[in-house]
Structures are given as structure tokens and as C-alpha cells.
Amino acid sequence: MLKLLVNAPKGGIGKTTIATNAALLLAKEGKKILACKLSGSSRMDEHIQAKQLEYPGLYDSITIWEPDNDKLPTNFQGQGNPDVVVVDSDDYWKILNDLVDKKNKGWRVIAPIVPNEPEGMQVIPDELATVFMQSQITGVSIKLKILPNKCGEKDTIENDISLVKIRLQQKSLLKALSSYYLPYAGMFYPPVFIDTSNLFRDQLRAALKELGI
Numbered sequence: 001m002l003k004l005l006v007n008a009p010k011g012g013i014g015k016t017t018i019a020t021n022a023a024l025l026l027a028k029e030g031k032k033i034l035a036c037k038l039s040g041s042s043r044m045d046e047h048i049q050a051k052q053l054e055y056p057g058l059y060d061s062i063t064i065w066e067p068d069n070d071k072l073p074t075n076f077q078g079q080g081n082p083d084v085v086v087v088d089s090d091d092y093w094k095i096l097n098d099l100v101d102k103k104n105k106g107w108r109v110i111a112p113i114v115p116n117e118p119e120g121m122q123v124i125p126d127e128l129a130t131v132f133m134q135s136q137i138t139g140v141s142i143k144l145k146i147l148p149n150k151c152g153e154k155d156t157i158e159n160d161i162s163l164v165k166i167r168l169q170q171k172s173l174l175k176a177l178s179s180y181y182l183p184y185a186g187m188f189y190p191p192v193f194i195d196t197s198n199l200f201r202d203q204l205r206a207a208l209k210e211l212g213i
């Protein structure tokens with residue numbers, strides 16, 4: 001069982017979009033998915049249920065799970081032996097701190113960052129640098145990729161990515177930058193792009209592969 005968490009300490013940067021699309025595209029490949037919704041405000045379940053209705057049969061291998069508390073789950077008994085657990089989480093800070101705890105070994109993490117979003121550009125690298133530092137202390141290695149999202153919204157994709165590179169370099173986080181990026185898909189697109197943007201889907205697939213998924 002592989003475990004994927006999508007998290008970063010900033011709202012509106014694409015956590016739910018990425019988690020939802022990851023669950024859908026892995027399910028389409030025939031994998032059994034447990035889509036875990038940690039934050040009450042996540043709409044991942046609604047997005048997945050809408051796709052399950054739209055394409056009968058195609059996404060039946062996704063089960064939605066909302067644990068009782070907002071802790072990173074450690075026990076998956078009774079959850080039907082999924083191939084991949086995909087967690088959509090809120091932007092509160094505790095989850096990333098949980099990752100350095102020995103009982104939470106083995107999580108893969110995607111941390112989205114939006115080049116054109118100053119607060120996230122500040123706070124996300126700051127937080128991730130701290131998490132890496134803590135992980136060295138606890139000895140829990142963290143498989144994490146920082147994935148630029150909404151690239152090309154206000155500037156060229158190349159410029160957006162170089163902005164992210166400069167910022168990550170400041171925090172010695174360049175090694176955690178994904179080799180891939182997610183394009184801005186437009187204002188009027190629904191948050192689930194799997195049917196509408198091949199570029200978005202292919203880049204996300206490749207980013208998952210980087211993490212061994």
C-alpha cells in the first residue's frame with residue numbers, strides 16, 4: 001500500500017484539485033484507491049462522486065473515507081486493502097509536523113506551490129525547510145516533492161518556474177522541487193481537469209512517478 005498526502009500550509013493552492021485528480025487517474029489505471037478526506041472543508045469527496053456518476057464503472061475502485069479525527073491516519077484496517085491511499089488535507093500546520101513522527105513512516109507528499117501567490121511563496125518553503133530539519137532529528141526520511149501549480153497564469157511557465165527555483169534555493173530546498181509542473185487551466189474550468197487538460201494530467205502522472213507511485 002502506498003500513501004500519498006497532499007499538503008502545504010496555505011489555502012487555495014490546489015491541494016484538493018491535485019489529490020482528486022491523483023485519485024481519479026490512479027483509479028483509471030486499475031488501482032484500488034482510498035480517498036481520505038481529513039479536513040471537513042475538503043470537497044474531494046464531492047468531486048469524486050460527481051465523476052463516479054458521470055462515468056459509471058470507471059472510478060468504482062475509489063472508496064471515500066473520512067476518519068473521525070483530523071490526524072494523519074496510521075491504521076487502515078477495515079479500509080479494504082487499497083493500493084494507494086490519497087489524503088486531501090487542510091492547510092493547517094500540524095499534518096506536516098506529524099510526518100516527522102516515527103509512527104507515520106512511509107508517506108509520500110506533494111506540496112503544491114503557486115508562483116503567482118506571494119503568501120504561499122513565503123510560507124510554504126519556510127515550513128518545508130523546518131520539516132526537513134525536524135526529519136533529520138527524528139530520522140524519518142520524507143519523500144516530498146514541491147509541485148508548482150497554476151503555472152502560466154500571469155507570466156510564462158518558464159518565468160514562473162524560475163521564480164519558484166529562486167525561492168527554493170534560498171531555503172536549500174531545490175532538491176525537493178519536482179521536475180514537473182501543473183499548468184493554469186483557466187478560470188472557468190472545474191477543479192477536476194482530468195478530462196479537459198492532457199498537459200495537467202500528464203504532468204501530474206509524472207510527478208507521482210517521481211515519488212514512486
Ligand SMILES: Nc1ncnc2c1ncn2[C@@H]1O[C@H](COP(=O)(O)OP(=O)(O)OP(=O)(O)O)[C@@H](O)[C@H]1O
Binds near residue numbers: 151
Ligand atoms: N492548475 C489550476 N488551474 C486552474 N485553476 C486551478 C488550478 N489548480 C487549482 N485551481 C483552482 O483554484 C482554486 C483552489 O484550488 P483547491 O480547492 O484545489 O485548493 P486547496 O489548496 O484545496 O484550497 P483550500 O485550502 O481552500 O482547501 C479552485 O477554484 C480550483 O479550481
Ligand SMILES: [Mg+2]
Binds near residue numbers: 015016089
Ligand atoms: Mg482543499
